[in-house]
Amino acid sequence: MPSSNALCNLFHALMWVVALVLFEGCCKPQPVIDVDGVTLPKSFRETHWMEVLNTLPSDNNRAKQLTHLQNADSAFWTRWCENILQLGPAEDSSTMKVLGQFLSDMRPMLEAIDTTSGRPEILLRESQRLRDGLKRMQVMLVDSPIPNVVWMPSGFNFAVYPTEDQLCIGLDWFLGKGHPIHAELPPSRFPAYRLARMHPDRMALDALQGWIVVSNQQRIPPAPRTVDLWLFWGKVMHILSRCMPEASPSELMNWTQEEWNWAVAHERATWAEMQPQERMFSKQPREVMRWFQEGPFTRVGNIPQDSPDRLGIFLGWRAMQAAVAAHPEWSDQDILEWSDSQAILRAYRP
Numbered sequence: 001m002p003s004s005n006a007l008c009n010l011f012h013a014l015m016w017v018v019a020l021v022l023f024e025g026c027c028k029p030q031p032v033i034d035v036d037g038v039t040l041p042k043s044f045r046e047t048h049w050m051e052v053l054n055t056l057p058s059d060n061n062r063a064k065q066l067t068h069l070q071n072a073d074s075a076f077w078t079r080w081c082e083n084i085l086q087l088g089p090a091e092d093s094s095t096m097k098v099l100g101q102f103l104s105d106m107r108p109m110l111e112a113i114d115t116t117s118g119r120p121e122i123l124l125r126e127s128q129r130l131r132d133g134l135k136r137m138q139v140m141l142v143d144s145p146i147p148n149v150v151w152m153p154s155g156f157n158f159a160v161y162p163t164e165d166q167l168c169i170g171l172d173w174f175l176g177k178g179h180p181i182h183a184e185l186p187p188s189r190f191p192a193y194r195l196a197r198m199h200p201d202r203m204a205l206d207a208l209q210g211w212i213v214v215s216n217q218q219r220i221p222p223a224p225r226t227v228d229l230w231l232f233w234g235k236v237m238h239i240l241s242r243c244m245p246e247a248s249p250s251e252l253m254n255w256t257q258e259e260w261n262w263a264v265a266h267e268r269a270t271w272a273e274m275q276p277q278e279r280m281f282s283k284q285p286r287e288v289m290r291w292f293q294e295g296p297f298t299r300v301g302n303i304p305q306d307s308p309d310r311l312g313i314f315l316g317w318r319a320m321q322a323a324v325a326a327h328p329e330w331s332d333q334d335i336l337e338w339s340d341s342q343a344i345l346r347a348y349r350p
Helices: 004-026 049-054 062-084 095-105 107-115 120-140 180-184 200-215 226-243 249-253 257-265 267-274 285-289 311-326 332-337 341-347
Strands: 046-048 148-152 160-162 166-170
Touching (some): 046 049, 046 120, 049 062, 049 148, 062 095, 095 107, 107 180, 120 200, 120 226, 160 200, 166 200, 200 226, 226 249, 226 285, 226 311, 226 332, 226 341, 249 257, 267 311, 311 332, 311 341
Parallel strands (some): 046 148
Antiparallel strands (some): 160 166
């Protein structure tokens, strides 16, 4: 006859099995959105600005060069010239001289793009991933605008530059971990943790996340509290995961698998740090942003330095997953428009 200790161990083992089954059931992924037969709007346009620059007339005729750039994409040319690179007035042909100097000074960067993020097979792959993600967004959020896409050199100014109608992606930000040109970048702007994430495989993911954030930023209230950004980022990550179902959770967070494992293992303890009223409903910008900003780790309270950064985003996403499981009647549009954090707080029990 089994001992009482053996029966107790068997009971606890069975309870763990039941708990795991319940956990798997409540976190069961939603069906992947089928994009076969789905087309982007007829107005959708994708521009490869490196090709435009490579075919720039070389006879030093400034008016001719300016016309070439304007004909390629006049709206983007103005944006790239005046806002992204700040070369000068986009309508002034004398700006062509400044552009020529930029192309000369940045020749190593442009050559690096040609052999990494700008390689045809990589651009084709990331373009298809991004297009499929935009198609899924179109199915999920029927009124959401679909941006035109521009792949560009940004002079290491912007990884992603979303506007009201364009999604511009800086190819120079995705040269690959350990690229020699990274040694020439200022460490104050490009610390090691940022350089480690500048990989070509990230282009479509980072671009789509940037578009989701900027196109929905009006949902963030003025002077946001921790709870407001926690809810906002939970929505962003939900939409991103639905648009990019092939990406793993760690890839969606832009973490290593080890960082993801750490966050899951310490989820309850991390939530205990965020949950107190004085933290969850803080309006102090500096304190709020500690949970959501990029860095070597999450600099809040007793969270250790071996933690990954942006744990507030992770907690918001996990809470949103719990809420979605508790409310299967919610559509993706409902989730995006949800403004009551209490329903999410009630559902989340890490």
